[in-house]
Amino acid sequence: MAAIKYTSIILFVLFLSACAEVELAPRKNPRLSAATVQKIDPVSVRFAAKVYDYGTQEVVEYGFVYNDKPTPRVGDGITISRAGKPDDFFELETAHTMVPGRKYLLVAFMRTTNGITYSGIVEFVNQR
Amino acid sequence: MGKVLVFVSPMVLNRYFASLLLLILLSISSYGQDGDFVVLPSQEKVYGSMVNTFDFTNAKSVNFRNSSDQAVNQYMPSDLIAFGLDNGRYFKSIHLPEENEKVFVQVILSGEKSLYKYKKVFYIDDDGKLVKLNSSYSQSLGAESNTQRSNFKPFVNTLNLILAGDCGNSLVVTVMGAKYTENSLAEILSKYHECEGLEFINHIQEIPLVRISPMATAGLAFLNQDYYPINASKVMVFDRNSFPVFQAGVRFHQIRKLPRLAFDLSVAYMNRDNTLNYQFENSEGLTTGTQVYRSSSILVPMFVDYQLFKFGSVGTYIGLGGIVRNTSFEVDYAIVDYTLFFNSVTTVTEEQFFFNEDRDFAPAIKLGAHINQGKKVGLLSELQFDYQSKNTVRVWPYSDSTYKQFTVAFLFSIIF
Structure with missing residues (x-):
């Protein structure tokens, strides 16, 4: 009887000691997919991206940046943007001066009150 | 998150x-099976469950919970005639020549010639006369420079003497090849009882x-x-x-x-x-x-x-x-x-x-x-x-x- 009581107590302690609490800070930034080229012709181009999550910060601007140099960023590339918060799928179209046959790098972005979030970089070649 | x-x-x-x-x-802890039993000196067979004991071989006492009143009693060999377990194992309280007091021996086979085991040693109850079967041993023979080792199985001769008769004679070859194990000895005694037409119970056959x-x-x-x-x-x-x-x-x-x-x-x-x-x-x-x-x-x-x-x-x-x-x-x-x-x-x-x-x-x-x-x-x-x-x-x-x-x-x- 004593042995079974001790066994029970050990098992009970093992179970309760297995509990632990971990805090995960709330993620603030939005999440968006890589941009895609929806349409490109000699004079205009249309890019698109999906929003997975808006985060906790207010979104004030969204759009795309492309460049023929590594790591396109706002201020270091051609930016197409619109003010406000986008739908969960957004696309923007603009006139372009891209050189036919040249490789370009493209990102989508969302600017919040706290910073700017870029999607992963995709490459495309202007075939026109 | x-x-x-x-x-x-x-x-x-x-x-x-x-x-x-x-x-x-x-x-x-209060749960038990009722398939075990003890046989009291009054020949009364009481059913219940063995408690707090794992292996009964060589047990000096047993704790038994009576299924009718749930009372737990400790029994020494002198307190019981026998006890049995739900899985078929059967133990008897007897007085061995080497022991001062009664002990619980495991009954391997019950019959006219019963087979018991206690502390790895086998005994045959030959119609009331208890005979010890001495186990195998090996011994060096000859001078140191020219020694030989021989294996002896003294229990074989004892078995042949105990089983002497027509049926014993027919089992001589089997007895010569016997091993000092429960299965081997129980098999020989089973064949003997079958040959003689005697009733017997092989308790380990069920296990x-x-x-x-x-x-x-x-x-x-x-x-x-x-x-x-x-x-x-x-x-x-x-x-x-x-x-x-x-x-x-x-x-x-x-x-x-x-x-x-x-x-x-x-x-x-x-x-x-x-x-x-x-x-x-x-x-x-x-x-x-x-x-x-x-x-x-x-x-x-x-x-x-x-x-x-x-x-x-x-x-x-x-x-x-x-x-x-x-x-x-x-x-x-x-x-x-x-x-x-x-x-x-x-x-x-x-x-x-x-x-x-x-x-x-x-x-x-x-x-x-x-x-x-x-x-x-x-x-x-x-x-x-x-x-x-x-x-x-x-x-x-x-x-x-x-x-x-x-x-x-x-x-x-x-x-x-």
């Missing part, structure tokens, strides 16, 4: 299972060499996957930490020569579809990630169990072994955000960062109780721990990290 519980989540479940286990273990029992198991596994030693700056939080487990297997137990040992071999299935949220922070930036994945595992748990205590028909045991795991792992969605503090720029990449080993072996240990042990249908209640050390988290821009997985499974099995 907010405050979450990891490992055993929610805690209520954890306490529920702990309480359940506690209740089961405490309640079974199998090993019992092979199929079992079906269901349970809940609680997973803790984290870095060890735990790194406060790296946090992994899973949406789910408990998963149902289903398994089927066989248990090799009640091994006649190794009654405390058992072997388990099972095949199990566990689905572990889950979402992982990851966070790593240092002075330069913050990395967060989310991965939604589908994972299912075929597990092969194998254990060697050692029986610790026996309470009536409940045996408690500890098992050592391991689990071979074959896992399929598919990612539905994986994304990593890396935010640099100095410019508040976040880069989002869609890439898998949590990886799982396809095949691995996890050492494991378990504690269990076999309820209704020895009966046709029983229940196993087990608490099983296993430890897996080789999985990987790979988050850009940092190098690979290894995380450990510690699993606690609470399992219930029906065993046939």
Whole structure:
């Protein structure tokens, strides 16, 4: 009887000691997919991206940046943007001066009150 | 993502299972089988259950719970004529020539010439006359420079004398090849009684060499996957930490020569579809990630169990072994955000960062109780721990990290 009581107590302690609490800070930034080229012709181009999550910060601007140099960023590339918060799928179209046959790098972005979030970089070649 | 519980989540479940286990273990302490019996000096046969005794070979006393009034009495050999166990084993209280007092001997065969065993020595009760069968031994013969070793089996001559007669003569060749074991001696005496047309009971014939029992198991596994030693700056939080487990297997137990040992071999299935949220922070930036994945595992748990205590028909045991795991792992969605503090720029990449080993072996240990042990249908209640050390988290821009997985499974099995 004593042995079974001790066994029970050990098992009970093992179970309760297995509990632990971990805090995960709330993620603030939005999440968006890589941009895609929806349409490109000699004079205009249309890019698109999906929003997975808006985060906790207010979104004030969204759009795309492309460049023929590594790591396109706002201020270091051609930016197409619109003010406000986008739908969960957004696309923007603009006139372009891209050189036919040249490789370009493209990102989508969302600017919040706290910073700017870029999607992963995709490459495309202007075939026109 | 907010405050979450990891490992055993929610805690209520954890306490529920702990309480359940506690209740089961405490309640079974008063639970016993009624297939055992004692024969009192008055020739009265009383049924009940043997308590707190595992192996009755060489037992100096037995504790017996009477099924009618639940009273537990301790009986010395002088207090009983005999006692029997539910599994067919039968013990008799007799006075051996070498012993000052009566002892409990195991009755291997009952008949005109009964076979007893006490402390690895066999005796034949030849119609009331007790004859010791001396075991085999080897001896050196000749001078030191030219020695030979010969094996002697003095019990063979004793057996031939005891069985002398027509039937004994027909068994001479069998007796010459006899071994000093329960089976061999019981076989010879069985043949003798059959030849003479005498009634006899072979008590060990009913006890199998090993019992092979199929079992079906269901349970809940609680997973803790984290870095060890735990790194406060790296946090992994899973949406789910408990998963149902289903398994089927066989248990090799009640091994006649190794009654405390058992072997388990099972095949199990566990689905572990889950979402992982990851966070790593240092002075330069913050990395967060989310991965939604589908994972299912075929597990092969194998254990060697050692029986610790026996309470009536409940045996408690500890098992050592391991689990071979074959896992399929598919990612539905994986994304990593890396935010640099100095410019508040976040880069989002869609890439898998949590990886799982396809095949691995996890050492494991378990504690269990076999309820209704020895009966046709029983229940196993087990608490099983296993430890897996080789999985990987790979988050850009940092190098690979290894995380450990510690699993606690609470399992219930029906065993046939």
